[in-house]
Amino acid sequence: TQLLEQSPQFLSIQEGENLTVYCNSSSVFSSLQWYRQEPGEGPVLLVTVVTGGEVKKLKRLTFQFGDARKDSSLHITAAQPGDTGLYLCAGPPPAYKYIFGTGTRLKVLA
């Protein structure tokens, strides 16, 4: 059972546009991580959010952790072709294991 649902599943946008990716769960997570994965490689960590309501910025990327620690969002401003990839949220649900969201595949067209 996948505990982390991401939306949208696919997103194709033009360079310069903004976008938001959502990660939702019915369970409380002690922390959530966001990753980007390129084909044929392992996921690369972008950020970790720990505190409910927390907002973190990484250049053009803004990450938010929901107040109840059940959801998170990733907002990209002025997307660039280099942002293309598979974006994954992940975290440890109450039973200590580490699971991934369903993934959002982003394609930014030049």
Added chain:
Amino acid sequence: GAVVSQHPSWVICKSGTSVKIECRSLDFQATTMFWYRQFPKQSLMLMATSNEGSKATYEQGVEKDKFLINHASLTLSTLTVTSAHPEDSSFYICSAPRELAESTDTQYFGPGTRLTVL
């Protein structure tokens, strides 16, 4: 630099053979490691949790007799795909949690192993 390595990075084998994939934490000890498989254009699905000194914990639907996991030491976990079939072809990724100074575990991922079963 990489803190978790996997070997091999890719392997092609004949149907019916067994394949062993190694996952090593390079400069830290990991009492727990996680194994995932990923099909093309899909997310990572947790297969099992590898526990040093005890049996692995498998996720629902994952055959423990087919995917043998051995956490041989605090820096090594192995996944053996037994009697591989073409449907086992996938990208296999391991990860290991590492506690950082801010007391938040960070997962470090291996680069993955692409298995192709002919």
